[in-house]
Amino acid sequence: MEITPSILTADFARLGETLEEAVDAGINWIHMDVMDGNWVVNRTITFGPALIKSIRDRLGPEVTIDCHLMITNAEETWQQYAEAGVDIVISHIEAVDDFPALITEMRQAGIGVGCVLNPDTPAEDVLSLLPELDLVLVMSVVPGKGGQSFMPEVEDKVRAFRAAIDEQEFNGGRTVKLMIDGGIKDHNAAMVAEWGIDIAVVGSGLINDQGSIVDNLAAIDQALG
Numbered sequence: 604m605e606i607t608p609s610i611l612t613a614d615f616a617r618l619g620e621t622l623e624e625a626v627d628a629g630i631n632w633i634h635m636d637v638m639d640g641n642w643v644v645n646r647t648i649t650f651g652p653a654l655i656k657s658i659r660d661r662l663g664p665e666v667t668i669d670c671h672l673m674i675t676n677a678e679e680t681w682q683q684y685a686e687a688g689v690d691i692v693i694s695h696i697e698a699v700d701d702f703p704a705l706i707t708e709m710r711q712a713g714i715g716v717g718c719v720l721n722p723d724t725p726a727e728d729v730l731s732l733l734p735e736l737d738l739v740l741v742m743s744v745v746p747g748k749g750g751q752s753f754m755p756e757v758e759d760k761v762r763a764f765r766a767a768i769d770e771q772e773f774n775g776g777r778t779v780k781l782m783i784d785g786g787i788k789d790h791n792a793a794m795v796a797e798w799g800i801d802i803a804v805v806g807s808g809l810i811n812d813q814g815s816i817v818d819n820l821a822a823i824d825q826a827l828g
Contacts (some may be wrong), residue, residue: 604792604796604800604801604802604803604827605632605801605802605803605806606630606801606802606803606805606809606820606823607630607632607633607634607669607782607802607804608622608625608630608633608634608682608785608804608809608810608816609634609636609779609804609805609806610633610634610635610636610810611636611753611806612810612811613683613810615788616655618658619657619658619661619731620815621717621810622658622661622662623661623662624815624816624817625810625816626632626662626666626819627763627817628816628817629820630820631665631666631667631670631693631785632666632667632669632802633658633662633666633667633669633782634669634804635650635655635658635668635669635670635671635673635689635727636649636671637649637650637651637670637671637673637674637675637684638673638720638746638747639673639674639675639708639787640671641669641674641675641748642674642695642746642747643679643747643748644745644746644747644748645747645748646727647747648779652676652683652684652686652687653687655668655670655687655688655689655827656686656688657689658673658691659687659688659689660688663794666692667690668688668690668691668735669689669690669691669692669717670689670691670693671693671740671784672682672684672692672693672695672698673695673715673717673746673747674686674698674720674769675698675752677692677694677698677699677700677797678694678700678704678705679693679704680690681694681705681708681709681714682712682729685709685712685714685757687715689751690714690715691696691714691715691716691717691737691738691760692709692714692715692716692717693717693718693719693740694717695718695719695720695721695746696718696719696728696729697720697721697724702718702732703729703732705737706735706736706817712733713722715738716737716738716819717736717737717738717739717740717782718732718735718736718738718739718740719739719741719742719784720739720740720742720744720745720755720760720775721745721814722742722743722744722754722757722785723763723827724762724765726760726763729764729765730747730763730764733764733767733771733776733777733779734771734777735777736777736779736805737777737778737779737780738779738780738781738782739764739779739781739782739783739803740766740782740783740804741757741760741764741781741782741783741784741786742755742757742783742784742785743755743783743784743785743786744760744778744784744785744786746785751785751786752784752786753785753786753788753791754785754786754812755791755794757783758798759796759801761781761795761800762799762800763782764781765781765798765799766798768781780801780802780803781799781800781803782800782802782803782804783795783800783802783803783804784803784804784812785804786806787803787804787805788807788823789819789822789823789826790806790826790828792805792823792826793826793827793828796827805823808823809823
């Protein structure tokens with residue numbers, strides 16, 4: 604299971620140094636949480652394409668960067684994030700009116716397509732899209748709601764996606780990455796890996812004041828065995 608940092612717990616005054624530290628520690632996938640102050644329940648604004656472009660310019664082309672759009676108008680603005688240099692745009696199934704149309708537009712632009720669903724959204728809302736997706740992100744917390752703990756009840760949903768993705772790949776279909784985000788730390792990393800997760804987003808469990816990224820990543824890797 605690959606680990607990707609969410610930058611929301613970083614000191615933004617030192618963001619470039621922090622991300623270089625992450626890359627030097629062996630991380631090659633960066634997760635960008637974009638909130639527009641409207642769609643998420645706490646009305647938080649995080650950052651937009653300008654910051655993402657700065658990160659791409661600093662880290663270079665070798666690092667994979669995705670952006671998780673927790674916004675109301677992903678269908679109208681995803682091009683800005685593609686132009687900023689992200690490899691994959693991940694949009695919420697709950698916030699997009701016509702996801703198949705969005706997939707078509709993004710494919711034509713040559714950008715990777717991800718779909719994310721909230722903890723209370725059933726897998727069935729996304730399973731039919733799997734043949735056209737590059738990534739599925741299962742939220743294990745409610746986006747934008749602070750102070751939450753990891754929600755283990757998403758296990759069945761994760762396993763349903765794992766089985767469907769494996770079947771699709773076995774039959775010659777598209778390879779789809781399975782990602783989880785929310786409350787992942789060293790104590791539960793092995794559990795979600797066993798569920799079949801490919802990529803785990805880790806925020807405060809990786810970027811915090813208690814240890815370096817190298818040390819925190821080592822703790823997660825040790826837990827994973």
